Amino acid sequence: MFVELSQNLILMIAGAFLLGWLLSSISSSLGSKFKAKKRDARDGRIRSLEADLRVAKTDAEKSRTNFDKLEEELKETLSGIERRDNVITEQQSRIDRVSRDLKESVIKTRELRAELANRATENVHAEAKIREVETELSVAQASQDMLATGVLEYDSPEADEQSEEERQPESRGAAT
16 A cells, blocks of 8 residues: 555655644743743752752851860860869869978977077076076175185184274264
8 A cells, every 4th residue: 555655645744744743843942942041940949949059058067167166175175174173173282281291380389489589588597596506606605715724714713702802992983
């Protein structure tokens, strides 16, 4: 059957097919342009949400980086605080030791001052006793010297009476 058809008919069928194809491609391109102008509102919202998502991911990454930096700073700060606490504790223990030593030194100083005051008092008493003894010794020495020179005679009671009698006339004669 196909063989009996004329060549004109075959060309017309091929031309009609080609013309149909050409018209359908033109129609589809015009229809796609028209559809492109008439976008769905949900597409814009989806694109907007996708853009917001990209911005949020970027912000989240920046925030994560800042968080990591702040976490490192926090660790450094905590270790610094711990070191300072250790130094403060050590210094406080030194201060406590020095304070105890100072209190003990003050107590010892007070005890030594009290002992020195007692010794000074004993020294003053000893010096006073030495002066008394020196005075008594000088009096005894003067008495011995007078006895040795014969000014005083304690050996005989008659000599005492004579010396008194001898003294009285002199004093009477001197009074007149």
